[in-house]
Amino acid sequence: MEKPKKKTVLLFYCVETEELARKVAAQSNFIQLQSINWRSFDDGFPNLFINNAHDIRGQHVAFLASFSSTSVIFEQLSVIYALPMLFAASFTVVLPFFPTGSFERMEEEGDVATAFTLARMLSNIPISRGGPTSVVIYDIHALQERFYFGDTVLPLFETGIPLLKQRLHQLPESDKIVVAFPDDGAWKRFHKLLDHFPTIICNKVREGDKRYVRIKEGDPAGCHVVIVDDLIQSGGTLIECQKVLAAHGAAKVSAYVTHGVFPKKSWERFLHKNDETEKAFTHFWITDSCPLTVKSIANKAPFEVLSLAGSIADALQI
Amino acid sequence: MSAISPPPPFPSSTSKTPNKTRNSLSTPSKYKINCELSSSAPQKWTIDCVSSGEPIHIILKPPNSIPMASSSLDSSLKNSKRVCLFHCSEMKDLAHRIASESDAIELRSITWRTFEDGFPNLFISNAQGVRGQHAAFLASFSSPGVIFEQLSVIYALPKLFVSSFTLVLPFFPTGTSERMEDEGDVATAFTLARILSNIPISRGGPTNLVIFDIHALQERFYFGDNILPCFESGIPLLLNRLQQLPDSDNITVAFPDDGAWKRFHKQLQHFPMIVCAKVREGDQRIVRIKEGDPKGRHVVIVDDLVQSGGTLTECQKVLAKHGATRISAYVTHGIFPNKSWERFKHDNGGNPESGMTYFWITDSCPDTVRQVKNKAPFEVLSLAAAIATALQV
Numbered sequence: 001m002e003k004p005k006k007k008t009v010l011l012f013y014c015v016e017t018e019e020l021a022r023k024v025a026a027q028s029n030f031i032q033l034q035s036i037n038w039r040s041f042d043d044g045f046p047n048l049f050i051n052n053a054h055d056i057r058g059q060h061v062a063f064l065a066s067f068s069s070t071s072v073i074f075e076q077l078s079v080i081y082a083l084p085m086l087f088a089a090s091f092t093v094v095l096p097f098f099p100t101g102s103f104e105r106m107e108e109e110g111d112v113a114t115a116f117t118l119a120r121m122l123s124n125i126p127i128s129r130g131g132p133t134s135v136v137i138y139d140i141h142a143l144q145e146r147f148y149f150g151d152t153v154l155p156l157f158e159t160g161i162p163l164l165k166q167r168l169h170q171l172p173e174s175d176k177i178v179v180a181f182p183d184d185g186a187w188k189r190f191h192k193l194l195d196h197f198p199t200i201i202c203n204k205v206r207e208g209d210k211r212y213v214r215i216k217e218g219d220p221a222g223c224h225v226v227i228v229d230d231l232i233q234s235g236g237t238l239i240e241c242q243k244v245l246a247a248h249g250a251a252k253v254s255a256y257v258t259h260g261v262f263p264k265k266s267w268e269r270f271l272h273k274n275d276e277t278e279k280a281f282t283h284f285w286i287t288d289s290c291p292l293t294v295k296s297i298a299n300k301a302p303f304e305v306l307s308l309a310g311s312i313a314d315a316l317q318i
Numbered sequence: 319m320s321a322i323s324p325p326p327p328f329p330s331s332t333s334k335t336p337n338k339t340r341n342s343l344s345t346p347s348k349y350k351i352n353c354e355l356s357s358s359a360p361q362k363w364t365i366d367c368v369s370s371g372e373p374i375h376i377i378l379k380p381p382n383s384i385p386m387a388s389s390s391l392d393s394s395l396k397n398s399k400r401v402c403l404f405h406c407s408e409m410k411d412l413a414h415r416i417a418s419e420s421d422a423i424e425l426r427s428i429t430w431r432t433f434e435d436g437f438p439n440l441f442i443s444n445a446q447g448v449r450g451q452h453a454a455f456l457a458s459f460s461s462p463g464v465i466f467e468q469l470s471v472i473y474a475l476p477k478l479f480v481s482s483f484t485l486v487l488p489f490f491p492t493g494t495s496e497r498m499e500d501e502g503d504v505a506t507a508f509t510l511a512r513i514l515s516n517i518p519i520s521r522g523g524p525t526n527l528v529i530f531d532i533h534a535l536q537e538r539f540y541f542g543d544n545i546l547p548c549f550e551s552g553i554p555l556l557l558n559r560l561q562q563l564p565d566s567d568n569i570t571v572a573f574p575d576d577g578a579w580k581r582f583h584k585q586l587q588h589f590p591m592i593v594c595a596k597v598r599e600g601d602q603r604i605v606r607i608k609e610g611d612p613k614g615r616h617v618v619i620v621d622d623l624v625q626s627g628g629t630l631t632e633c634q635k636v637l638a639k640h641g642a643t644r645i646s647a648y649v650t651h652g653i654f655p656n657k658s659w660e661r662f663k664h665d666n667g668g669n670p671e672s673g674m675t676y677f678w679i680t681d682s683c684p685d686t687v688r689q690v691k692n693k694a695p696f697e698v699l700s701l702a703a704a705i706a707t708a709l710q711v
């Protein structure tokens with residue numbers, strides 16, 4: 001079967017994803033890095049210029065976005081709305097981490113779903129010569145969020161799990177690894193991708209006023225347990241899981257999350273301090289979907305960054 | 319809010335020079351208000367004060383004979399539609415003023431919080447109570463960072479079975495400094511218009527979008543079909559204020575450039591006019607008077623907005639040089655990034671080249687309004703009445 005011809009892609013990026021963009025471009029000769037001038041006017045509003053805009057005509061174009069805070073959304077959105085209108089042959093937005101919606105619950109009328117706002121803004125990207133824009137997202141938090149997007153965009157839902165599997169196979173004790181899910185939600189999201197590992201499922205049960213993490217199914221005794229989830233915020237849940245697993249005899253506990261959100265430097269509580277004999281997490285894997293975190297923690301033990309660059313480069317060929 | 323009735327009008331004088339009287343009214347609270355009354359044109363006007371523990375802002379309520387109100391503000395309740403008015407945090411003061419303009423407008427609240435990751439955690443109180451009601455949201459996009467949280471509410475409100483939805487965005491930012499000159503220039507005004515054009519429609523059809531003195535007249539075409547932009551102006555507020563001045567018969571309006579003239583001359587037709595222009599002289603650009611004569615006049619420079627104030631200052635110098643006795647300024651939107659309003663000093667008389675008699679702004683930019691409180695020459699003309707009227711459309 002003949003493989004489809006590789007297409008040349010012009011890759012634009014925002015200020016915070018520059019490092020990841022360089023890694024993506026390094027993966028393939030078909031991906032060329034382009035540049036944008038990101039400045040602001042005195043009133044704080046963006047003053048943006050897409051360099052070599054004429055070169056875009058007839059080319060496949062992509063933009064590597066990162067919405068780490070609300071203040072960077074508008075400037076990136078302005079570029080995202082402008083690029084497809086420059087006669088690009090196709091347009092793809094890569095948004096590794098889709099924020100909002102990780103905390104919010106639609107429980108009452110009056111709750112405002114900001115995930116809906118963001119999906120709506122992305123669904124309104126102008127179409128290009130190549131049709132609807134593709135929006136590539138890794139491990140979206142709520143599976144239903146895929147339905148928030150309108151018909152004028154083509155969401156492509158990817159996952160960072162293959163990177164974890166690859167890394168696990170490199171470990172010396174790869175036959176004694178057990179995967180643990182902190183709750184049913186994580187199990188639903190990931191168990192099919194990890195079904196050749198024995199699994200443990202935890203959950204939170206109510207005891208009076210408090211909620212405790214318990215092991216629902218599975219046995220960690222003597223194993224290297226890897227807790228898997230899509231993202232981490234304060235890390236509270238993960239720490240509770242680790243304690244319970246250790247208490248039930250886990251030999252080592254590690255963790256993987258695709259998105260190391262870690263607001264307010266909450267990653268600090270996981271660092272290996274030099275004088276500690278006991279290290280709670282042996283390995284802590286995150287991807288580079290949250291560039292600000294990656295910058296802060298670099299590769300401070302136990303953290304290890306697994307890069308999405310290869311996966312993104314492949315997705316750009318779709 | 320306390321309403322203070324004006325002292326009885328003075329007997330009209332046949333003298334040409336108006337009698338200026340200074341009255342001090344002490345309110346029951348600890349604030350003092352000074353007002354100037356002209357005996358030559360006794361008019362009934364009230365001073366409305368916003369008191370919520372903060373120093374008083376003098377906001378003039380226009381007399382009833384204003385040209386702008388298509389429906390009288392005193393219209394009986396059964397002719398006006400009841401509107402539930404929501405607002406962002408920074409527009410709280412203006413929202414209260416609007417609600418006080420009419421019994422048909424009811425203030426509603428939203429809880430604005432953030433999650434740990436910095437993203438908004440929002441709740442619309444009593445959402446069920448908005449069903450079948452006309453709803454409105456008073457927004458202010460003073461910086462890119464506040465857009466997302468307000469937009470989330472704006473996208474959510476129309477879907478709560480409201481009978482209609484109006485978005486009041488007094489100042490439409492972006493597009494004031496940008497120029498589309500090269501392919502590669504990114505028009506953020508287009509981004510904002512697109513985002514607003516994508517507001518879900520409600521039971522009442524497309525959203526009504528109220529904007530005051532939009533900067534570039536072409537921006538009206540940036541909006542899609544699912545939104546109904548309603549372009550209003552703050553100039554009627556200026557007209558009222560000018561008519562109240564003791565030297566109202568000696569006023570000439572000046573425009574800093576052709577753009578301002580195009581925008582406003584029709585609304586200011588009965589004043590003599592001056593048009594300025596920037597001309598190139600070698601490497602420099604200098605402001606010149608293109609048409610009109612300021613000699614002996616109280617010149618009021620009119621523009622839609624002010625940023626650093628550089629252009630206004632240059633106009634002021636040229637006008638003073640050519641004999642203006644007093645210079646004032648009006649802009650609808652006092653953006654003043656980085657406190658640039660500080661460069662505008664008060665002229666008590668005789669120094670038009672270095673100070674202004676009045677500098678009028680509206681309350682479209684709430685952060686500036688807070689900063690220039692009680693600082694001469696600034697006076698804030700409130701859009702409250704104009705917005706209350708627009709909500710009845």
